[in-house]
Amino acid sequence: MSISVAIIEDDPLVSQHVSDLILRSIHCTLAGTARNKSEAMALIADDRADVYLVDLGLPDVDGVDLIANIKSNCPQAQSMVLSTFGDAKHISRSLKAGATGYLLKDERGPTLIDKIVALHNGYSPVSPQVAKVLVQGMAGQPIDTRNDADRAEALARYRLVPREVEVLGLLGEGLPIVTIADRLSISTHTVNQHLRGVYRKLSVRSRAMAVHVARAQGLLDD
Numbered sequence: 001m002s003i004s005v006a007i008i009e010d011d012p013l014v015s016q017h018v019s020d021l022i023l024r025s026i027h028c029t030l031a032g033t034a035r036n037k038s039e040a041m042a043l044i045a046d047d048r049a050d051v052y053l054v055d056l057g058l059p060d061v062d063g064v065d066l067i068a069n070i071k072s073n074c075p076q077a078q079s080m081v082l083s084t085f086g087d088a089k090h091i092s093r094s095l096k097a098g099a100t101g102y103l104l105k106d107e108r109g110p111t112l113i114d115k116i117v118a119l120h121n122g123y124s125p126v127s128p129q130v131a132k133v134l135v136q137g138m139a140g141q142p143i144d145t146r147n148d149a150d151r152a153e154a155l156a157r158y159r160l161v162p163r164e165v166e167v168l169g170l171l172g173e174g175l176p177i178v179t180i181a182d183r184l185s186i187s188t189h190t191v192n193q194h195l196r197g198v199y200r201k202l203s204v205r206s207r208a209m210a211v212h213v214a215r216a217q218g219l220l221d222d
Helices: 012-024 037-046 063-073 088-097 111-120 128-138 148-158 162-172 177-184 188-202 207-216
Strands: 003-008 028-034 051-054 078-083 101-104
Touching: 003 012, 003 037, 003 111, 012 028, 012 111, 028 037, 028 111, 037 063, 051 063, 051 111, 063 078, 063 088, 078 088, 078 111, 088 101, 088 128, 101 111, 101 128, 162 177, 162 188, 162 207, 177 188, 188 207
Parallel strands: 003 028, 003 051, 051 078, 078 101
Antiparallel strands: none
């Protein structure tokens, strides 16, 4: 019996890539896709999926809220996060809401199907970076969340959209445009479009200044 998979993802390139993987798989079928809140709620209400792949950075709804909704309305289904966010706060909130798997988007290759099958069979697939965060938490090592409220306030003040935050975060890691595009499954042209939005909102003219201002204003970790 094949596993019915629903994709909740606003980026059309990522959604199409994952859809193609599922359609080519002998283990899975595609239950549907959603790119915003209304489409996601309709997909959840339809209750045809065994597994929901949920992006956290949707434009008009918190992906964590959708995970909680899936848990309440589709108790037999499993939710797995597929996101660029690998920090303790996003991981913790997602798992508490009901997610039983958490993958970063750089694991969107063919092995994604193996992770979906494992999830359906009762396992909890997580990316290595996510596993490290979880182990640190279990070992009692400090995971600093003191600045979460300040960061949320700063993001709201500068009116950065989720995709701009993702691009800015990867820029803060020192990644080049081509790598950022690959990590987010978008074109370099789209990355540069988001960067122009970041520059305008932060009133800067370069990548270095964008990262400097973002860190100074609490938008990025030091």
